[in-house]
Amino acid sequence: MTDTPPSSTTARPHYGAVDYRVDALSSDEQVTEAFHSAIGCNSDALAALAEHHSADGAHSFYVLHDRTATYAHPGAPHYLALHLRRDHKARTFRFDHQPLPLACMAEAWVAHRGCPPEAIAVSHPMPTDEATRLLERRIAGDGDHYALGWSYTDDDPHDHVTVAVLRALDEGAPSPFRVLAEEVDLDAWRYTLREGGFDTVDDAMAWCFDRLGGTVLPLPPVRPGSPRTSPAARPPTAAPTASKRSR
Structure with missing residues (x-):
């Protein structure tokens, strides 16, 4: 396989532009506060390196990059694996997440939770x-x-x-x-x-x-x-x- 040469036009992450598709949903106070603490309050510093959404919209999987991870905690992992589960009938959602040091580990984490591995491959860097x-x-x-x-x-x-x-x-x-x-x-x-x-x-x-x-x-x-x-x-x-x- 021939390696792709470096290019100045290689896509870079877009921070603060992740759509979690939960704006029209609600949840109990504990879940809402937990999601805000883990994801929402830091949304401007997060970029989706890869994401996949099930056809019925019930599940979404993300590999996120947190550019501020080490600001308060030197050495902390930059990657965040996220699995969102939605109940559209009840208009609620649940989520699981895990910070991990390597993108391939985040890919493995979401794949273990049902994401097709070929659908979540990180393409940059x-x-x-x-x-x-x-x-x-x-x-x-x-x-x-x-x-x-x-x-x-x-x-x-x-x-x-x-x-x-x-x-x-x-x-x-x-x-x-x-x-x-x-x-x-x-x-x-x-x-x-x-x-x-x-x-x-x-x-x-x-x-x-x-x-x-x-x-x-x-x-x-x-x-x-x-x-x-x-x-x-x-x-x-x-x-x-x-x-x-x-x-």
């Missing part, structure tokens, strides 16, 4: 190479084999990087701890995603802190193997981010 595309597809397919333990997004415009530590749910899996590292070139509007395998969480975290401190070391390869049947499937869930270590 663009992946730099085929290795990034293949890894993202595998993450989407293997999301129920791993739990997200920790992540940190450094939105330094000169070194925009996200690191995430995942733990295999099968204790017999090779390289039980994985590190995903995403680097974004904001000028070219492209990104690269890579994966490394670690035997201990301490080693995985040490690599992440080195990378966040500006030391770029090769990621160790994931050890091959045939893990046993994994525990019951479940989507990756986010854990609280930790403070970034001083550089």
